[in-house]
Amino acid sequence: MELNPVFARRLYLALLVEYTERPNVPRLIEQTGWPRRTIQDVLKALPSIGIELSFIQDGRRHNDGYYTLSDWGPFDLEWIKAREPDLLAALAS
Template sequence: MELNPVFARRLYLCWLLTQMEKPNVPRLMEITGWPRRTLQDVLKALPGMGVTLNFVQQGIRNNDGFYQLSDWGPLNEGWIQHHHQALKEAIGH
């Protein structure tokens, strides 16, 4: 299966957001090895794909909190769950 790495990165991040407890940028950077800017760009692109992503504020600072994927939109969650390993391979992770 040949996957576009940019699209695969977005799908993989969707999967990852559903697998982690309280995923935030520092933890996602640690797990993926992606630079902060790349991660922020991918997070920013998800709503444009129809994915509903919420930031749950915790703490006092503006960026204290975590991301929550609440609706997969047009994406097939089952397919992504089943193929998450292929997605990781497509992005070299």
């Protein structure tokens, strides 16, 4: 299956948010190796494909906290998990 890399990046980051303990931008950068701006742009774009996420404030500074997914929208989480290798392959091309 050939996936668009932009679409694959969004689904893959959503998957990381779902399965990472207290996912925040620094932790997602560490996991992906992507630049901060890329992570921020992808997180901001998730609602445009129907994936709802929230930022949970957990600290004194306004950016202390983590993300949580509240709704996968039109996507089936099990389908996405099963296609993680396809997502990674699309990102590598």
